[in-house]
Amino acid sequence: MPVESGSSAAARQAKQKRKSHSLSIRRTNSTEQDRSGLQRDMLEGQDSKLPLSLRSNLLDLFSQIEREFENLYIENLELRREIETLNDRLAAEGQTFEGADLAKGALKTKASHSTSQLSQKLKTTYKASTSKIVSSFKATTSRAVCQLVKEYVGHRDGIWDLSVTRTQPVVLGTASAGIFFYALLFYPFISASSTASGDQTAHIWRYMVQLPTPQPVADISQTPCEDDVDFSDKDEADGEAEGPNDCPSIRVATTTLRSHQGVVIAADWLVGGKQVVTASWDRAANLYDVETSELVHSLTGHDQELTHCCTHPTQRLVVTSSRDTTFRLWDFRDPSIHSVNVFQGHTDTVTSAVFTVGDNVVSGSDDRTVKVWDLKNMRSPIATIRTDSAVNRISVSVNQKIIALPHDNRQVRLFDMSGVRLARLPRSNRQGHRRMVCCSAWCEDNTTCNLFTCGFDRQAIGWNINIPALLQEK
Secondary structure (H helix, E strand, O other): OOOOOHHHHHHHHHHHHHHHHHHHHHHHHHHHHHHHHHHHHHOOOOOOOOOHHHHHHHHHHHHHHHHHHHHHHHHHHHHHHHHHHHHHHHHHHHHHHHHHHHHHHHHHHHHHHHHHHHHHHHHHHHHHHHHHHHHHHHHHOOEEEEEEEEEEEOOOOOEEEEEEEOOOOOOOOEHHHHHHHEEEEEEEEEEEEEEOOOOOOEEEOOOOOOOOOOOHHHHHHOOOOHHHOOOOOOOOOOOOOOOOOOOOOOOOOOEEEEEEOOOEEEEEOOOOEEEEEEEOOOOOEEEOOOOOOEEEEEEOOOOOOOOOEOOOOOOOOEEEEOOOOOOEEEEEOOOOOOOOEEEOOOOOOOEEEEEEEEEEEEEEEEOOEEEEEEEEEEEOOEEEEEOOOOOOOOOOOOOOOOEEEEEEOOEEEEEEEOOOOEEEOOOOOOOOOOOOOOEEEEEOOOOOOOOOEOOOOEEEEEEEOOOOHHHHHO
């Protein structure tokens, strides 16, 4: 009797399986009509608020889904049978050489070898990508000493901006949204300040400082246990302690500057003290004469609302930032003509751009980056700082050349001009900001508090930042 070869037997078995598969599909199709009719009869006998036509459509759809699953299930069974057949053939071939166990072992060894190579490659890539991050964290543990000195409270709403006088006595001014003030800037050499307001105006104020009697500073380290509650995600205890307020108030402005058609969000003094520049949500920045209150220039060109403006400390230069992801440099050194340069380096709103001593501009953005630019060549930044949260109104220390970054996530970080992280201001349930930090300002001549920050937690905080002399020389 002739013996059938292994290959012909396998082909014959596969043919029989395909035939049985086609028969099962035909049997399924032949019973679909009977099944759908039976199910429709059952639906008619059931109580439902759905119309009969809608229920019939749903039934057809579910029937189609069921057929698809049946086909997939049959195909899965066929594939399993084919896999078992192939495994049997491989085992038979392995016995002719070194046995089935040896063949399976060889396949297993090859698979494990390729898997180990892949895992080793992933580990190498992961270590290479994270080594720089880990080393940067290790290098920033002792670069600066930061200490909270004093908390300034009294506002009934979030504080948008703050400014510090550059001469003695040191005066701290804060601007809150509760009274529609969004920015405040002291002039360095006279007792005057400028404010930006939500009523589409800016004001010039003159003041006289009368130093109060020194009071003992309360020890904030011995606060009651209620301070252990983290107010970061809920409203603070609004027991607004309306105690006696001996602070003098100025109710009448010396000068009112009008011309904007939107909220005035920022203001700054031009060098010389005779002109003020303002930035508004009407997409324009205005340059005013302080004595006459007249509009000297209207700086237009931004496509969206302005967010900040800043002037150079020694030259007639102005930089404006906007929600259109750009900031612009305006040059007024030539009285007959003013030039403008547009810089595109961010992918989201530029929240602020400030000058530093020298020829650098530092810009911060909602794209979570801060970039340092050289005025002589601003095609690309000379340093880029990447963070984990949007950056608000930044400030740069003139003496120490340190950038203070206030963030949306309640943190304040310090970097040098080359982008190296120096420190993060301490924050816990007992101290630090409990809401978004809006602004930072350096006070160079004050040895007690040389950095101030403010935020939506209605308070301003004075910090003492001590940077080692070796780091300052770098």
